[in-house]
Structures are given as structure tokens and as C-alpha cells.
Amino acid sequence: MDAQVRSVLYRVIRRIPNKNIENLLKKWNCLSTDQLYALDYTRPKWVIVEHVISFCEVFPSAHSRILQERNALPSHPCIGKEHSDHEEMRYLMSCEAFGHGPTPKLETAVYRLETRYRGNGNNTLSDREEFFRGVVRFSSSSLLDSLRHCVASGMAEGPVTPLLSAITQRGRNYFVITDKGPGVSSQASAQ
Template identity: 50%
Template sequence: MDESTKRLLQRLIRRIPTQMLRTTLDKWGRLTGGQLHSMDFTQSKWALTEKLLAICEENKFAVKHITELEMIYIIDNPNQGMWYAFQLMDPEDDAHSVELTQFKEQFKSHLRELIRHVSVKMKKHTDEAVWIRIAWGDTFSRPNHMKPTYVVHSLQTPYVFVTSLTSKQKPLLSQALVLSTRYQAIKDANLSGRKLTAIRDLLMRQYHQVFPTRYPTPLAENNPAVSNQHIEREQAESAANRLQAACEAFGGGMLPQLQSAVYKLETKFRDHSNKTMTEREEPFRCVVKFASTNLLESLRHCASSGIASTPVTPLLSSIPLKGKNYFVITDNGPGPSSQMRQPQK
């Protein structure tokens, strides 16, 4: 193995938790039973790395084998880095008939027409999603496998999820995706997060939605608080209505674990006591960010417990309703940004 391949393997082994290393190597399937047995997984990470380096050199593994191992780990542990959602637009008549083999061939072909040095590896996951690993180079340099871009796309949907994509690489990837999927355009879905499954479930509505009903039945809290029975009886109707409204706005049961929602304000400043700001011709600009380990769950709890008023403001209910967590608010009303956000550098 050359030095760059060794560095790639060393970095990868450092990333994989020791308790997951044996399972990941088993899935890789590149080591013999004897080689796996010779590794003592109770040793330090440094010792394990040196042992695995020696085995890989003995087997004469190349960079393609190491990137294969990396893909196995990333697919099983996707919640690393920031994922951005995109939506393919205006499908052609044969867009829904594109199959995996055709997509693979055309994607690689189109991307290599756009950039001379690029390495593309694809793997189909058990949930039918196609995982793509792209190592980018340029006209004069070889692909940099230390900073790959990962793309996840289910062929029968218009949604694409991307991590570690620079603004320079974005138009190249966009064009290759549009051409190989038989769509005519691609746009930013204004949805991002560190949990791939969360933004995927939110965008594809793969969670328990609660719809308005004329005769609402009180929904049970997952962990109802113990309270005075007389007070509970008096407030039962209003509490049930709050819970119903909260679940209609954000969903019932387990919710996608979004970590944040961002609102960018570009509105006229309105305050008669502050003429300096009110008379400005330029719009008032600021950014408001809500953050939580599970934002939708937190917002639902605020509404159901009475901390926040119901019915829920459209500014918040638009997160699950529109499948977005990035909004630009203008004097015309709230809505998704018309501008493309800068991806992760």
C-alpha cells in the first residue's frame, strides 16, 4: 500500500469505535478467518491499527478496498457531520423507470465528463437507498480520498441527501444527478440535520401524523404526570384539546430527531417608539435559531403543556408540514428560502 492509502486506513480505524471494529471487519469480508482470529480486540486502538495495517499490506490491498470498508462503516453509522436534503424537480416521462444499473453507469459517466479526476463508488443498502462515495480531484490532482462526499438517493423518490459537499463541487454533483435520474432540475429542500434518518423521515412523511377531527379523542401522553384528580378532571378538556392541537401540528408517537430550525428575518421594522429603525428603507435582518436534541418533541411538549399557545403558529408547524427547517421570513409571509444555502465546507 502507498502512504496515502495507509493514512486513509489509519484515520478510518481511529474513527471506528473499538467495540464495533470486529463487526465492521466481518461485514467487510476481506480478511481470512485466521487473520481475524490473530487480532486481539482488547488491545489499544494504536496496536489494532498497526496489526490491521500489516495484514492489509500482506494482502496487498489498494485504496478501493479501504474505501469499501469506510462505506460499510458510514452506512451503518450515518449520523456524522451535517446532512443536507435536495429535491429533484420536473421528472421526464421515463424518470420512474430508471433502474440501478442504468443509474450507476450514467452517473459515473456524466460526472467523469465534468471532472477529469474523480473516484466514484456505489453501494445499494438494504432499504433500497443507493449510497455514493465521491472522492474529488481536479484537472491536475488525483482524487482526495481523505475528504469524500457522501450521497444517498432512493431511485423511486425525488429526494437526495448529501454530506461534505463544497460550493465548488455542488454544480458538478447537481448536473450528474439530474442527467442520470432523468429529471430537469434540482433544488435545495431547505432541510438539514446531523441525523440522516430524521431528515429523511420528515421529508418523506415517515412518521405518525395526526389529522384534525371533528370529535377529538384525548391522546394519551407517553409519560403522564401524576397530579391531583380534581384539578385533572377540571382541566381535562382543555388539556386534551392542547394535546390534540400539538399532535396535529407536530405528529404523534416518535418524531424525527431534528436538532434545529432556523428563521432568517428580512422584514420592515415596526415600532412607533423607534423612528430611527422604523424609517429605514432597508429591511430589518436577523436570524432566529431554535435548537434541541429533539426539536419537534420539545415543541410538541411546549404546546401540549400550555407553555406555548395553541393553535400552534404556522412559523413552527411549517417544519413538519413543509418538511423544512430553514425559512426566510419577509413582509410577504414565511416561506422557504429562495436562495441556495452554502453547503458544508
Template identity: 60%
Template sequence: MDPAVRNLLLRILRKIPTGKLEETLTKWTHLSRTQQQSLNYSQSKWILHENIVYLCEENGLTMKHVSELDMIYCMENPTSATWRACQLTDAEDDASSVELISFKEQFKAHLSELIRNVSIKIKKHDDESIWIRIAWGDHFSKPNHLKPTYVVHYLQTPYVFICNLSSKNKLLLHQALVLATKHGSIKDANLSGRSFHAVRDLLMGHYNKTFPTSHSRPLKERNLSPTHPNIVKEHIEQAEKRQQLAREAFGEGTVPKLERATYTLETRFRGGSGIDTFIDSERPFKTVVTFESKSLLASLRHCVSSGMAESPVSPLLSSITQKGRNYFVITDKTNKGPDMTTQSFRSNV
């Protein structure tokens, strides 16, 4: 086995937990049932990995086969890197008719024309998504399979999700995607996170939403012994209202597991009466506010429903779910006269 293939195989095996290794190898299908049954998963990881490498050498597996193992594991566990969402725009008339075979042929052809040494593997997932693994090289070096780019696209939708893409290859990938999907351009959707499923569900609306309503929700009956019925009723009504507002802003049930939301403020220092403190400065003052949590949307929803945060929810926070983004820019808007200044809340696209 080529040293580069062996090195990649060992790196892939190290990142797969032992509890998932047998299932992953079964889906890979490049080891026979007899070979898989010969493996002892209770052994130390080092010995187990060496035995797997020996079986792969025995089967004469190449870089193509080993990179497929990496792709299978990433498709089942897409949390190893930060995923960034993009949106295709200016669709051509026949963009909705693009099928898998046509997409694969066009994407590979266009990207191979743009860069000489590149390895491309495309596979359809069970949920109808198209997964692309790209190992980049250049005119002088072979593709680097240790740092592949992953791309996920749902045909007949404008959504694309990308991880591990360097700036020098960004334009090449975007151009190939635009041509293969028959669109005019592609733009950043200003949404990112380590969980692919969370980014996808938030952008495509695949989660339980609750829409605002002007009708009051019926109060739940509770077995209480109130000292003053009016006070207890008021507290219950307030709690119900907070919970409804929280659901309307952040969804109901299990919500996408987003880790952060970033707000960039572009403004000017001001005096007490709206007069610029630094009048001579043309550059706006920039600052960044970031909210972070293991599950940001669930945390914000809890803060609102429990009364820890004020309600109704600020559009600065509710726009995360309404617009499917977690990066926003807040800028000054000065079209109401020299002494009247407002703030414009917009997404940076």
C-alpha cells in the same frame, strides 16, 4: 499496498466502532471467512486495524475495494455529516420510467463528461434507495477519497439527499442528476440535519402524522377522587386538547430526529405608529432565530402538550412538519397602504 489506499483504509477503520466492525467486514465480503475468523476483536484497536490492513494487503485490495468499505459503513450509519435535501422539478414525460441501470449509465456518463478526474460508485440499498459515492478531482489532480460526497436518491421520486458537497462541485452534481433523472432543474428543499433518516422521513412523510379534526376526542377514564368534578373535568379537557394539538402539529409516536430549525427575519426598524425609523435605509434589517435540540420536534410537541407553550401551535413551528422544511424566511409585506404593514411567512426557495 499503495500508501494512499492504506491511509484511507486506516481512516475508515478508525471511524467504525469496534462493536460494528465485524458486521461491517462481513457485508464487505473482501475478506474470506477464514481471514475474518483469524481476527481477535478483543485486541486493542491499533493492533486489530494493523491485522486487517495486513489481510487486505495479502488480498491485493485496491482503492476501489477500500472505498466500497466506506460506502457500506456510511449506508448503515448515515450520521457523520449534515444532509441537505433537494427536490427535482419540471419532470419530463418519461421521468417516471427511469430504472437503475439507465440511471447509473446516464449519471456516470454525464458527470465524467463534466469533470475529468472523478471516482463514482453507485449501490442500491435494501430500502430501494440509490446511494452514490463521489470522490472529486480536477483536471490536474486525482480524486480525493478522503472527502467524498454522498448522494441518495429514490427513483421515481423527486427527492435527493446530499452531504459533503463543496460549492465548486455543486453545479456539476446538480447537472448530472437533472440529466440522469430526466428533469428540468433541481432546487434546495430548505431541509437539513445530521440524521439522514430524519431528513428523509420528514420530507417524504414517513412517520406517524395526526391530522386536525373538529371532533372532540373522548376523555380517558381515570380513577380520581375529585373534590370538585367540574374543575377536574375542565382540566382533563384542556390537557386532552393540548395533546391533540401537539400531535396534529408535530406527529404521533416516534418523530424524525431533527436538531434545528432556523428562521431569518427580514424587516425594517419601525417607530411607534408603523413609521420606519430608518426611512433612508433601503436594506432590510436581518436577524436569525434558531431553535436547537437533540430532537426538536419531540421537544416542541412536549412543550405544547404539557402547557409550557401556548396552543394552538404557531404556523412558524407547525410548518416544519407541514412543509417538510427547517429553514424559513419571514419578510415584510406592504401592500395594504403606507400605514398598514403585515408580515409574510414564506420558505426561501
């Protein structure tokens, strides 16, 4: 049983009161009578889920097949082509930003923001002379691979922002984003 099916099963059983779990499992008709009686419904729900999973793996049921079919890609050829086109486009965007080959091992990237607050809604902040300051730190065991995977898998929207692609283009992992003056957009300066 794959991790996604386990997760769905756990989420369903987590919402059911313990006293109703046995009735639910009987309605699903995925366990034999002996297996239903072997479960201890007074145990924590995660233990019950693990036992149900162990029973369902030597005896697979039609219900596990239904869950797997729901998560399958659409079978219509036009939809499948559209999905593959989007997947290829995301992959190309990630390779354009982070390269095709192996990426250097980088564990952190830091962006420091120093700019004036611009906005109509808060006069308290927009009237101040001092800068608005903030720090954003990205950390991972392999940050560039993680960023490339986020774009290629569709978790992050492409194209990749120049602030992130600048890591590989400039060979740096510390950036200061400053205001260059009124009417000029913020620009990342490498340090």
C-alpha cells in the same frame, strides 16, 4: 422523596441563615434529636439539605405528605374534568401540528427575519430603507418532540403558530420571513 419536594426544601433552607436552620428543623419536628445533633450546620446549605433528605427517606414525616398534597390536582369533579379537558385539547393541538406518531429527528430550525421596521415610536428606524434583520435558532436533541411536549404540557400556548408547524408541513428547517409589501402580513418562505 420526589424532585419537587427536594426543590421546595432547598429553596426554604437556602433563605434561612445557617445559625437558624437547627431551630427551623426543630419546629418542623421532622427529625429525631439524634439526627438534629448529627447535622453539621457549618457546612454548605446544599450539603445540609442532602443530609435532611437522606434522614427523611428510612423516617417519612407528616410534613412531606403535606407538601405532596398541596401539589395534587383539585379533588372537585368539575375542576378535575375541566383540567382533563384542557389537557386533552393541548394534546390534540400538539398532535395536529406535529403528528400523532413518532417525529423525525431534527436538531435545529432557523428562522431568518428580513423586514422593514414598522412602528410609530422610533422615527430613526422607521425612516430607514434597509431591512431589519434577525436570526432565531431553535436547538434540541429532538426539536420536534420538544415542541410537541411544550404544547401538550401547557408550557407553550396553543394553537401552534404556523411558523413552527411549517417545519413538519413543509419538511424544512430553514425559513426566511420577509415583507411582501405594505399592508401585507409577513409570510414564511421555505428555502
